[in-house]
Amino acid sequence: MKPDFYFVRGLILGCFMVVACLPFSAVAMVESCSTADCHADLNDIEFSHMPVADGDCTACHEQVTEQHPAQTGSSFQLVEAGAKLCYQCHDKYGRKLTVHAPVAEGDCLSCHDPHGSNQGPKLLPTDHDLTALCSNCHDSAMFTEAFGHGPAVAGACTQCHNPHEANQLGLLAKAPQQLCTGCHADIAEGLANAPIIHTAVKDSSCTACHNPHSAPAAKLLSQEIEAVCMECHGDVGRKAKKAKVKHAALYRPEKCSTCHAAHFSQHAALLAQPEQDVCLSCHGQDDYSRSKPLKNIAKDIAGKSHLHGPLQDGQCSACHDPHGSDNTRMLTGPYPASFYHPYTTGCYDFCLQCHDKNLLRFEQTTIYTDFRNGKQNLHYLHVANKYKGRSCRACHEPHAANLEKLMSEEGADFGDWKIPTRFVKTATGGSCSPGCHQTFEYDRENPVDYQK
Ligand code: HEC
Ligand code: HEC
Ligand code: HEC
Ligand code: HEC
Ligand code: HEC
Ligand code: HEC
Ligand code: HEC
Ligand code: HEC
Ligand code: HEC
Ligand code: HEC
Ligand code: HEC
Ligand code: HEC
Ligand code: HEC
Numbered sequence: 001m002k003p004d005f006y007f008v009r010g011l012i013l014g015c016f017m018v019v020a021c022l023p024f025s026a027v028a029m030v031e032s033c034s035t036a037d038c039h040a041d042l043n044d045i046e047f048s049h050m051p052v053a054d055g056d057c058t059a060c061h062e063q064v065t066e067q068h069p070a071q072t073g074s075s076f077q078l079v080e081a082g083a084k085l086c087y088q089c090h091d092k093y094g095r096k097l098t099v100h101a102p103v104a105e106g107d108c109l110s111c112h113d114p115h116g117s118n119q120g121p122k123l124l125p126t127d128h129d130l131t132a133l134c135s136n137c138h139d140s141a142m143f144t145e146a147f148g149h150g151p152a153v154a155g156a157c158t159q160c161h162n163p164h165e166a167n168q169l170g171l172l173a174k175a176p177q178q179l180c181t182g183c184h185a186d187i188a189e190g191l192a193n194a195p196i197i198h199t200a201v202k203d204s205s206c207t208a209c210h211n212p213h214s215a216p217a218a219k220l221l222s223q224e225i226e227a228v229c230m231e232c233h234g235d236v237g238r239k240a241k242k243a244k245v246k247h248a249a250l251y252r253p254e255k256c257s258t259c260h261a262a263h264f265s266q267h268a269a270l271l272a273q274p275e276q277d278v279c280l281s282c283h284g285q286d287d288y289s290r291s292k293p294l295k296n297i298a299k300d301i302a303g304k305s306h307l308h309g310p311l312q313d314g315q316c317s318a319c320h321d322p323h324g325s326d327n328t329r330m331l332t333g334p335y336p337a338s339f340y341h342p343y344t345t346g347c348y349d350f351c352l353q354c355h356d357k358n359l360l361r362f363e364q365t366t367i368y369t370d371f372r373n374g375k376q377n378l379h380y381l382h383v384a385n386k387y388k389g390r391s392c393r394a395c396h397e398p399h400a401a402n403l404e405k406l407m408s409e410e411g412a413d414f415g416d417w418k419i420p421t422r423f424v425k426t427a428t429g430g431s432c433s434p435g436c437h438q439t440f441e442y443d444r445e446n447p448v449d450y451q452k
Pocket of ligand 8: 196198199200204208209225228229230231232233256257260261262268269270
């Protein structure tokens with residue numbers, strides 16, 4: 001130990017004690033360490049750390065050589081190493097579930113300038129955009145994918161992350177869902193009030209589908225929308241792809257969201273509108289690209305006095321699989337596509353999933369159908385005829401009709417012609433005079449004798 005060191009230290013300590021008793025001690029210290037010649041840059045930092053502004057240099061620095069400035073090396077050392085230096089005055093971090101690695105390692109200076117900053121508050125090298133600072137250690141690629149999220153792209157990382165520690169995984173400031181709905185109030189409201197909530201949204205965090213920072217697909221989706229849905233609904237996707245009759249509605253750019261809401265809905269199956277409105281939004285118009293356009297179903301049912309049961313209940317999907325199927329017209333069961341198709345077991349199962357299975361099985365019956373003459377089953381006669389069995393469409397409308405029993409007024413397509421049924425119902429039977437044959441009557445109680 002050199003004597004002049006003790007002298008210098010004594011002098012400093014002496015001055016310090018005198019100065020400490022003065023009302024303007026802070027000013028005095030600043031003047032002593034950062035003057036026009038020495039450490040002038042610390043004098044006019046725009047956002048100074050308070051002890052620096054106060055000139056309390058020795059809160060952090062202590063002189064270790066008698067000379068200052070020293071010829072070689074440093075004449076000062078920090079009074080404590082790492083975070084301990086800061087914890088002299090600040091509360092300790094490290095008690096919460098997740099502690100940010102540099103904080104745990106006491107590397108406060110990887111983000112903070114101990115003296116202050118000219119760019120902004122909090123001793124940070126920036127006033128708002130933290131991207132550059134954080135990207136010193138983190139891969140900035142996660143912020144620069146094609147579709148950016150406002151707060152992340154703006155570098156407002158601390159809107160979502162605590163920089164030091166948090167009681168959530170990922171240093172999140174709040175529980176994952178609250179974090180997102182804190183800003184997205186419309187979604188918070190929907191989740192609180194809508195009767196149907198997507199289980200995926202209820203049970204997983206928003207990041208099951210969205211990237212928080214930036215994403216390769218629109219709406220911050222982590223993949224193209226269809227792939228997002230397939231992650232959990234692979235069965236629907238596989239079925240749609242394999243289906244012999246595919247639904248063109250699934251292959252528009254909106255994909256699944258053409259019909260489904262992603263988060264919540266007022267309607268069953270997360271449909272964006274009541275089911276029939278969804279379907280009729282497209283099937284309520286004539287102009288499809290096919291050479292033979294599909295019927296306008298809205299026109300088909302508007303004003304009709306008899307709606308087929310499921311339609312009355314607001315459904316289309318009871319009969320059509322909206323995602324496609326192996327059956328004609330995407331029906332939910334087998335149904336022949338042609339005018340003639342003799343009954344064989346199974347081939348009319350589409351209708352028979354809801355109607356009596358025995359409708360077509362017995363030549364004679366008194367219970368399975370009202371379309372009979374005495375006991376003679378006229379459904380059997382018309383449909384089960386081995387040579388020229390007629391499909392149900394020869395007589396019935398699938399959706400709606402003005403005639404009772406969904407009997408077809410206009411009739412089915414037969415080449416370029418339509419065969420009307422001219423059906424008239426009576427209390428115990430009825431009559432038809434279709435384009436197929438002369439007028440025939442049938443009567444369940446007093447059977448007509450067709451031999452006469
Ligand atoms: C809150 C603690 C703290 C206070 C108060 C403080 N410093 Fe520092 N200072 C540090 C730390 C920590 C470093 C080391 C920085 C590094 O390693 O990057 C440092 C480094 C320095 C250096 C080395 C060069 C540089 O800028 O990195 C000088 C000179 C310095 N301080 C001067 C002062 C003066 C003069 C004051 C009072 C006006 C002061 N410091 C107040 C913590 C402080
Ligand atoms: C001698 C006491 C002391 C030490 C040591 C100290 N600070 Fe501070 N720090 C303060 C005071 C006082 C404030 C002002 C608090 C306030 O405004 O409420 C402050 C404020 C801050 C702020 C907020 C600045 C702002 O603009 O709001 C940050 C960040 C900070 N300190 C970081 C550090 C870091 C990092 C260290 C260690 C390198 C450290 N402090 C060491 C006393 C200290
Ligand atoms: C990864 C960067 C990073 C590290 C490492 C870091 N901080 Fe911070 N710190 C920040 C940011 C960013 C803010 C501003 C937070 C805000 O604006 O909400 C901040 C704010 C602060 C504040 C002001 C009070 C507050 O919470 O807003 C103090 C005090 C502070 N830090 C102390 C420390 C100490 C002590 C350490 C080391 C143990 C440390 N910081 C390590 C980034 C960091
Ligand atoms: C000095 C380097 C450094 C800086 C600067 C830094 N980080 Fe980190 N950060 C790390 C390390 C190391 C990890 C741990 C990585 C790991 O476990 O794979 C980490 C982890 C994280 C995690 C994940 C925590 C978890 O438990 O999953 C988040 C979030 C994070 N940092 C956010 C930030 C933000 C925001 C900033 C800027 C304010 C930032 N980091 C700046 C080094 C840093
Ligand atoms: C809108 C909220 C939000 C903003 C803003 C935000 N993050 Fe994140 N960040 C998250 C969420 C949520 C996660 C967790 C993702 C998960 O569940 O894996 C995350 C994860 C991370 C991770 C861990 C990544 C990993 O793969 O483990 C890092 C690092 C990170 N964020 C850094 C940042 C940085 C740096 C910024 C600012 C440029 C930022 N974040 C802005 C919400 C946000
Ligand atoms: C700090 C507020 C804030 C937080 C927290 C936040 N967001 Fe955002 N988010 C925004 C803003 C601002 C926009 C842009 C709004 C606009 O353009 O209408 C946005 C837009 C979005 C978009 C639509 C992007 C587009 O292309 O239309 C999605 C999706 C999104 N946020 C999801 C999330 C998720 C998921 C979380 C939680 C990890 C989250 N947000 C947390 C502020 C926030
Ligand atoms: C099951 C996947 C999934 C989950 C989980 C999910 N989203 Fe979405 N989100 C989507 C899809 C798909 C879209 C795009 C919908 C569209 O284009 O019609 C979307 C769109 C958005 C949009 C922009 C459009 C709008 O409706 O305002 C925001 C904001 C959003 N989501 C926020 C959130 C938040 C917050 C959460 C968590 C509470 C969340 N999402 C959970 C799939 C999801
Ligand atoms: C993280 C997994 C996950 C993802 C991703 C996901 N879902 Fe779901 N979804 C579920 C679960 C779980 C259920 C409930 C399943 C059940 O009840 O059988 C569900 C139910 C549904 C239902 C039926 C709702 C009802 O009330 O009947 C529909 C429709 C649906 N999802 C559509 C979608 C669409 C469209 C997407 C893509 C935007 C999607 N899902 C993405 C998990 C997911
Ligand atoms: C044309 C409109 C439409 C499109 C496009 C559509 N759906 Fe559906 N989806 C429906 C209707 C209507 C229902 C309810 C009736 C039913 O259960 O079949 C439904 C039911 C569901 C269900 C619940 C019942 C089940 O079958 O598991 C899931 C899951 C589902 N859809 C997923 C998807 C996915 C994934 C896509 C995109 C590949 C998609 N949907 C595209 C109309 C559609
Ligand atoms: C976004 C428009 C759109 C919506 C919504 C829509 N469809 Fe379609 N649908 C189409 C198109 C386009 C075709 C193919 C028409 C063509 O090729 O002429 C089609 C074909 C059909 C077919 C005939 C399939 C065939 O190839 O024979 C049926 C049946 C059908 N849709 C029923 C429905 C039902 C039921 C719903 C409601 C769950 C629905 N559609 C919703 C656009 C839509
Ligand atoms: C009770 C069962 C049933 C219900 C409910 C039903 N359909 Fe159908 N639909 C059929 C049958 C059967 C066919 C086939 C008719 C044929 O080929 O003769 C068909 C045919 C179609 C076709 C093709 C029409 C054409 O050009 O020949 C479309 C489009 C269609 N339905 C849409 C709908 C829509 C939209 C709804 C709801 C508003 C709906 N269907 C409800 C049974 C039903
Ligand atoms: C998803 C179930 C379902 C399917 C499939 C179905 N129907 Fe129906 N049908 C009903 C319901 C429900 C009613 C009304 C209740 C009743 O009278 O039995 C009804 C009524 C009828 C009626 C009028 C009966 C009456 O007493 O007024 C006829 C005719 C009919 N359906 C024919 C058919 C034909 C033909 C098919 C096949 C192309 C078919 N249905 C497919 C459910 C179905
Ligand atoms: C030749 C015309 C014709 C054909 C073909 C036809 N039906 Fe009918 N169907 C009728 C008549 C007429 C009635 C009304 C009987 C009555 O109430 O007097 C009827 C009634 C019904 C009823 C009401 C219950 C009952 O049996 O009385 C159902 C269900 C039905 N038909 C289903 C079908 C199905 C399914 C097919 C095809 C497999 C079919 N029909 C084919 C003429 C026909």
